[in-house]
Amino acid sequence: MEAQVLTALHHAPEPVSAAWVQERLGGDLAYTTVMTILSRLHAKKAVTRERSGRAYLWTPAADEAGLAALRMRRVLDGEPDRDAVLTSFVSALSAHDEQVLRALLDGADPGGPAPGRD
Structure with missing residues (x-):
C-alpha cells in the first residue's frame, strides 16, 4: 500500500x-x-x-531514485547479516553498475564533475 x-x-x-x-x-x-x-x-x-x-x-520527499534507495535501505535494515547482503548485492552488479559504485565510493561523480568541483 x-x-x-x-x-x-x-x-x-x-x-x-x-x-x-x-x-x-x-x-x-x-x-x-x-x-x-x-x-x-x-x-x-x-x-x-x-x-x-x-x-x-x-x-x-524524494524523486523515484531516492525512493528506490529508501526501499533498498529498508530491506538492508531488515536483514540480520548486512555484510552478507551487501556482498551478495555487489557481486551481482553489472560492470557499469560496479563502475558507478566504485566512483561513488572514491568520492567522484560518475556522471562528471560535481558543481563547484574541478
Whole structure:
C-alpha cells in the first residue's frame, strides 16, 4: 500500500490532500487507512507535509531514485547479516553498475564533475 500511495503522490501536480490520494487509489480504501499510510511514510521520511487549514498537504520527499534507495535501505535494515547482503548485492552488479559504485565510493561523480568541483 505504501508503494501505491507514493506512486499516486509522484503523479500529483502539486502537494495534495489525503482525500486526493484516496480518490486516486480507488477501491474501498478508507480515508483513515490512507491517513495511517501517509503518517507512516512521514515517520519514515518518505513524504513531507504542510498545513493547509486543518488538514495536511502531502508531497513525496524524494524523486523515484531516492525512493528506490529508501526501499533498498529498508530491506538492508531488515536483514540480520548486512555484510552478507551487501556482498551478495555487489557481486551481482553489472560492470557499469560496479563502475558507478566504485566512483561513488572514491568520492567522484560518475556522471562528471560535481558543481563547484574541478
